[in-house]
Amino acid sequence: MTAAATDAPAVDATATHGLFGRGLLYVLAWSGQLLISTLVSPFLTHLLPRSDFGVLSAAIALYQLVAVLATFGLDQALEMQRVEDGADDRRGRGLLATGIVFAFVVITAFLVLSPLWGPALGFTGSRHMVYVALAWTAPGAAVQMVLALLQAEDRLARFMTVSVVSTVSGQFIGLALVLGVHRSAQMYGLGIVTAQWAALVLGVIWTRPRWRGIADLATTRIALRLGIPLVFAGLSDFILTAGDRFIIQRALGPGEVARYQVAFVIGNAVTLILLFTNRAWLPRFKSILDVEERWRVIGASRDGLYWLLGWALLAVTVAAPPLLRVFVTPSYHPAPLARIVFLVGLSSLPVAAGAASSRMLITVRRSAPIAWSAGIAVVAKLVVTFALLSSLHLEAAAIGTLAGLSAQTLWLRRSVVALHGRSPSSRTSLGFLVAMMLLSGGSTYLPQSTWWNVGRLVFGMLCVVPLLMSLRTLQGRSSDPDHPAVPATSGGGSDTRWTRGGTLMARLQVRMPRSAPRGTGAVGPPVARSAAGPYAPPHEPGQATRTPGTSLRARWARWTPWTPPASSSGGGLSVTSYVDIAIVTLGAVAVVLAARVLGVHDLGSGGTWLLLQLVPGLAVCIWVEGLRPSSLVLFSWVGSATVVTGVGMGMALSAQWHPGGAYAVVGGASVISLAAFVVRHRDVDWLLWSVRPLTSRDALWTGWPAVVGVLISLLSAQPHHSGPVRGGLTALVLPTWFLGLALIVTAFVAAVTRRVRPWVSVISAAVVVIASQALVYALPALPTAARHVGVIRYVLTYHQVRPSTDIYQAWSGLFTGQAWLISASGIHDPFTVATWWPVFAMGMEALAVRVLAGRILSPRRAWIAGGIFALGNTLNTVYFAPQVLAFAPGLSIVALLLAPPEGESQRRARLRVLAAVPVACAIVVQHQITPFIVTAALGVLVVTRAIKPWWSPLIVLVPALAWTVANLGILRAYVEPGEVGNVIANIAPPTHPPSAVGEPLVTQATFLLPASALFVIGFVALLMFVRTRDRVAWTLAIAAASPVTLSLGTNYGGEGIFRITLFALPWLAILALRKVPGRHLGVGRWLARARLGTPVVALAATGMLAIAVVGQTGMDWARVISPGAVRADYIFETQALAGSLVLDLGTQNASPALQAARYQDVIYTSRDLEAKPGTTGYPTTAGAKYDPVTDLRQVTAEFAKQPATAHYLFVSDQIGAYDERYGNQSYADFVRLRAAVRASTQWSIVVRTPDAELYRLVSGGKPR
Known part of the structure; x- marks a missing residue:
């Protein structure tokens, strides 16, 4: 299988490198709308009633129909015009203005006449959905023309930005409205409308349509000569791929439309990318001046696509039954839909063949045959569909589509052969396709039982391997020494260079010109592109495609682990600072002991509890030289949590409960360690702190305002012993509480603008709200904490845990550890610990993200990443819970193994790995899920060679599996068999059946505002990924997606999506901050000139903090105990x-x-x-x-x-x-x-x- 995948298409591999390299990015962008819709459809089937989903499917089909008429082929015509005009962009921008105006005129006409054609298409009871569909079609058609111009000028970054705004953001906004406002098709459509208008505004700003070009009738006539036949082709595509929705809706009803839509979405995944290769590759083919050479390159791309389609068809068809069960509810009757998936997927083969012929015809401006083929396809489609509909029902629509596409392909092939002769496909490719078709069709007759479906899913995933290998070969990187030479010509002359590893895509190394400067009137031919340009291959023309030793495996083996950024070098604490910290800690221990002896209970018990949270770990970390302050604090807390968990679990499991003796041993050992460190460095001048850092200009602007702000806010949070009120925390605090928040924001903005590390303001912003809640309510902010208090009281009463009792006693690391601390410190009420412990946990979570980010970003950006996490994570309430405790140690393990300092000794490297082992064992007994998510993240980092050695994930995985197997009997009661493998349902947000009253606005704001903040963070991260796309970017993106593995086994009590966002957010925040977004979007210099940088930072910081306040306190009335x-x-x-x-x-x-x-x-x-x-x-x-x-x-x-x-x-x-x-x-x-x-x-x-x-x-x- 592998050999076939890699050898067969090798004949033309070098001819297609550019198409399957940078060109594939345009393909993915053009297909983004359908790709994202495919991913979102499973969620909609679970969130919307079946009838609503059917109406939405019909509305999407309406959009596709009207969009064809609204663009009228002008998008492809202006693209060809722009490529032909070279540096002169006037006619291209004029056509853009004409197309936008024409699109809005067409949409207006459809809107006025909707009462006439709406009922005929089945929109009898859903007229509002018609209006919504037209409202997103108008800007959507204009955006399509904007994208065409951006692609013709090869402005990939802005092209991707507009594309992402119009596709990804629309889907997320639509889902947010469905979840937060009302579960209806109209709400989802309104989200699409919002995103399309935003994308249009952005695109118009960047493309600058030339509105005077509307009067250029000559150019418009030339464009229409090419575009009008393409309209018929577009209508044909609509009828072939989407028009059957109207037929099914009229004949079988909206419910059957929903069933067919689901099967079509899965099967059409094979065809999605093909539908847009024509659009993405047209400028490249047009840039080849020699027509016969262009035809050869098109044929090579067609044969290459055959290999990709074969594997994709087999994978999708075999995996269709389990995918259908994941994507839809049983009411859809998914078993019979597998055959429809196969038939729809089979349609991709004539699409690939026909697309090659249509590309050639469009580049020579012969679009009439395309229109004729469209008519033939429609006739064949309708005849077959109506002939078989009464007997085969839904399958008739899929068979009709296949018949129509096949007839269209034959006509197009006939037209091209008449002009340019035959370009037959290789027998190997055709034989491979036949074999894949037979295997795929045969798989539909296999059983669909549970274990068969598991096997189907595994086989489908395995098919991805040869598919990727075929794609890699098509990218022109084969190292086969027998690879045939390929001519690479320059210009339009006859001089030909023959070099092994040369490429026909050298003809595509022509830069699609960008707009000439205004007022210059520059006109000229396309400018030769440099090798580093977007259309250039990654090697010089004439250079061998790959040299020995540069295979994928060899390059992977040579990758070295990441190293910290240069700005992170140095900055570690000196020995003097270490000695000072040890002495101050010993002094604090003496004060607390004196308080306990003198009977000052609150100071003695609270101080003991607090010191045990830090001192045991500090006693170990004090011997590790060169740690930064953030790392020292984090690892001290993590080390102490590990010690506390180990001591508590050890005593509780063995039923040997001696809290006083354990306290004496741990406390005595910690004091001895700190004292020994001081004695060892007794020659160091200690306690020589200077007040200069505290009185410096940076401290006065960036540090002290935050400190004062926290103090003001905490003093303004007066205790309220009567419980929560309807207005939440903000209704109980004094007005000066908001003044304190304003000072924190001011300190952060000052730190960012002065390029100072904003550590004081970040930590202050992270803890100020949750600390205020603890002061005001004096009880936990979530009722679930009471159950955890019950386990602590059980341990304090019975002095043991029985893992066979329930899941809380099986994973009782937090409870046994805190039971020991409560007993040792003399705290009377465990609710006091449950109230104040989250304050420290919140600070440590932000600190953990900062330390992890510091392995990749500069210290200043690392602190900002910690702040983004702390303020953007309010969907996951921080309270007294095991998953909260395990989060920071889990990230600490990753930080320990990631990006070691340059020149690190082998001994210190071993110590880092050894330090991760006890921390891993601690989180294993604290929480069921966290160790496996950490393992997934470590696995991603190992695969991308970000960390070594390869067995690093086993540090967490082995103890996690051992503890899970030991408590498997308890775990089975919490895992439903239907949840295993049901990814979509497991990550869906929790739902509630409809009731007599609706959710109030404050509830919607509490969830939607933090969700919107997460979306913005993810969107910026996506832009940064598109901008860089290097190894680090790929690693961060995959690491952010790795928590989705949680959904393979459980929905985590309906909160799986929240746990996924919790562990994805640190990686997204890091990815978003790798580069400056403003520079990428072209607005950085504009902001600098307008002196708006500081206001923008202030607005963003204020907005994030305000959203965090709403997210953390908006539900206080319902949540706080x-x-x-x-x-x-x-x-x-x-x-x-x-x-x-x-x-x-x-x-x-x-x-x-x-x-x-x-x-x-x-x-x-x-x-x-x-x-x-x-x-x-x-x-x-x-x-x-x-x-x-x-x-x-x-x-x-x-x-x-x-x-x-x-x-x-x-x-x-x-x-x-x-x-x-x-x-x-x-x-x-x-x-x-x-x-x-x-x-x-x-x-x-x-x-x-x-x-x-x-x-x-x-x-x-x-x-x-």
């Missing part, structure tokens, strides 16, 4: 009989449940947990129509049927707030329901607090 709820739940769990059952009168997500040591003896349930499939468990009426008495009677009757020792009911303000914020039930209706409980004789009050009540069922649940 209230004191009364804690007390009521604790009384129930400590006093109720074993086997008692409590019902939360709403969602369980708002209850601080399972917080006591005997959390295993009681059972919690709730309205949402007891809901029947497809329902919410909440009333279907609201307001005046809602009857709380009837609702309570029904709930009580159902609840009383469940066997239990005793039945309890839990009611709290937080439950009502949570249900309103998530659209389950309005708070007003909840208050009425609570009043009905108080008035009921079935429930007897057990405990009442200001914001919570606990009742016991006394009448058996029988209605009065």
